[in-house]
Amino acid sequence: MAELRRSPLEGVALGDGFREVPFLSQIDLRLNPADEGARGAVESVVGPLPLVPNTVHGGHDAAILWLGPDEWLVVGPPGSAADLERQLRDTIAAATDAGPVAIVDVSANRTTLELDHPDARAILAGGCSIDLHPRAFGPGRCAQTLVARAGVILWQLDDAPTYRLLVRPSFAAYLAEWLTDAIPD
Amino acid sequence: MLLITCPHCGPRDEVEFRYGGQAGVASPADPEALDDATWARYVFFRDNPKGPFAERWVHAAGCRRWFDAVRDTVTNQFLDPEPRR
Numbered sequence: 001m002a003e004l005r006r007s008p009l010e011g012v013a014l015g016d017g018f019r020e021v022p023f024l025s026q027i028d029l030r031l032n033p034a035d036e037g038a039r040g041a042v043e044s045v046v047g048p049l050p051l052v053p054n055t056v057h058g059g060h061d062a063a064i065l066w067l068g069p070d071e072w073l074v075v076g077p078p079g080s081a082a083d084l085e086r087q088l089r090d091t092i093a094a095a096t097d098a099g100p101v102a103i104v105d106v107s108a109n110r111t112t113l114e115l116d117h118p119d120a121r122a123i124l125a126g127g128c129s130i131d132l133h134p135r136a137f138g139p140g141r142c143a144q145t146l147v148a149r150a151g152v153i154l155w156q157l158d159d160a161p162t163y164r165l166l167v168r169p170s171f172a173a174y175l176a177e178w179l180t181d182a183i184p185d
Numbered sequence: 186m187l188l189i190t191c192p193h194c195g196p197r198d199e200v201e202f203r204y205g206g207q208a209g210v211a212s213p214a215d216p217e218a219l220d221d222a223t224w225a226r227y228v229f230f231r232d233n234p235k236g237p238f239a240e241r242w243v244h245a246a247g248c249r250r251w252f253d254a255v256r257d258t259v260t261n262q263f264l265d266p267e268p269r270r
Contacts, residue, residue, distance in 0.1 A: 053194055053195070054194060054195070067248065068193065068248040068249065068250055069193050069248070071248075129197070129198035129200075130197075143194070143247070144194075144246065144247045144248060145197065145246060145247060146200060146201060146246050149200075151246050
């Protein structure tokens, strides 16, 4: 399988200051957070879901991103999606008090750019209307928004600041070129 | 440029949203019983007030949820948006 995978940025020359983190596992979770049976079953597998809008639980290797009032994105290392999906399905099937839950492997839906640059805030601010000031947007925050008019999930990892931009494959090369152009030499 | 407050995500730029027209337009309970004029009125006719107007918006580039908001059509100011799915 691994040799059949092809990143949308394969062959695209990336500038300094950012890199692609390809093939991250991504599972889209939909459930009613008030449904304690479903939430308990899911949380026994992936850990507590972030209930505060635009926040993340976890970090580099494994994380859960809030995408909506009843929607989360579970991000993990490449190749872990199938196992995690099966584990979630088995746990929910065994939980008799769980209401409806949707579990979709969306790993191929987005690739990830990791921007690690001392001027990352200013670079992103050139194409993004989110307030990225540390007071408003720090580590453990995420937002679905537009960067250079391309839809992304923007996710701040640490204070460096390091950002991840999860972008759809068809916009990935464009966004990479925009970043290459936006990052000062 | 408007700053629209999504009830879930908070204040965001206008370009992240799409407009959904007047809020609270109930779909007819028994559409087959309507005559053409009443149907046309339901499909095509909307209020066009000068002042506060209840509208549907969708946070298309964000959480993709629909919500109601009241916008003053004179000043373009948004008055408290209420989440409604």
